[in-house]
Amino acid sequence: MGGVLGRSDSLKHSVPVSKLEGKMVEAMQKKALEGTSMKSFNTIILKFPKIDESLRTCKTIFEQFDEDSNGTIDPQELKHCFHKLEVSFTEEEINDLFEACDINEDMGMKFNEFIVLLCLVYLLKEPSVIKPKSRMGLPDLEATFQTLVDAFVFLDKNKDGYVSKSEMVQAINETTSGERSSGRIAMKRFEEMDWDKNGTVTFKEFLFAFTRWVGIDVEDDEDEE
Ligand SMILES: [Ca+2]
Ligand SMILES: [Ca+2]
Ligand SMILES: [Ca+2]
Secondary structure, three states: OOOOOOHHHHOOOOOOOOHHHHHHHHHHHHHHHOOOOOOOHHHHHHHHHHHHHHHHHHHHHHHHHOOOOOOOEOHHHHHHHHHHOOOOOOHHHHHHHHHHHOOOOOOOEOHHHHHHHHHHHHHHOOOOOOOOOHHHOOOOHHHHHHHHHHHHHHHOOOOOOOEEHHHHHHHHHHHOOOOOHHHHHHHHHHHHHOOOOOOEEOHHHHHHHHHHHOOOOOOOOOOOO
16 A cells, blocks of 8 residues: 555645535535445445335436426426425525526436435435425425435545545445455545546535446436336
8 A cells, every 4th residue: 555645634624615515514414414224335336226116206306307308407496396396495595596496507407316306305404394295295304314324434434525545445345354355345436436537526416427337317217227
């Protein structure tokens, strides 16, 4: 092992964080105080199929809110969505969220962006805010979002609301002790997550990576089922 310890941890945020990111980090630190149900990186992996299944049921919700059925949810449709879900966000909060999740900046939420957005809503608001209305078809979505929060809290060893490269390595090494390849896997996973390459992974980046891993960001619209 080389001797460059702690470097990525210490040169964290050279750019000031956005208001939304600040709120996310704060909310995540609060969640961290509740602890995590994850015991190892493998427990997270084992949850993938269930999370995948649950997120796919989200597709119906997505289609419901895509009022003009053009495959994306625009700001106006999102406002209707929040209204129906009884999520009381201010205009500014909704816009901030929209901007944060609209990765390709085309003023539309694609399915995977919408899922990330809903999960951030879950994080930012009190647990009861997404009301389990059966007609909306939000079955165990909250439980799934909680699982994702748990996974992030597990990875974020120092509970600062970000996952650093060394935390990722630590999490994976805890699981597969002694395997040489685990460090490389950790690096690869980390690089997939840290898409702005600033050395830390936010919950938002984590969620986007997740939608890729479970395969719900498929670009083409062909239904594989
Ligand atoms: Ca639309
Ligand atoms: Ca951390
Ligand atoms: Ca990053």
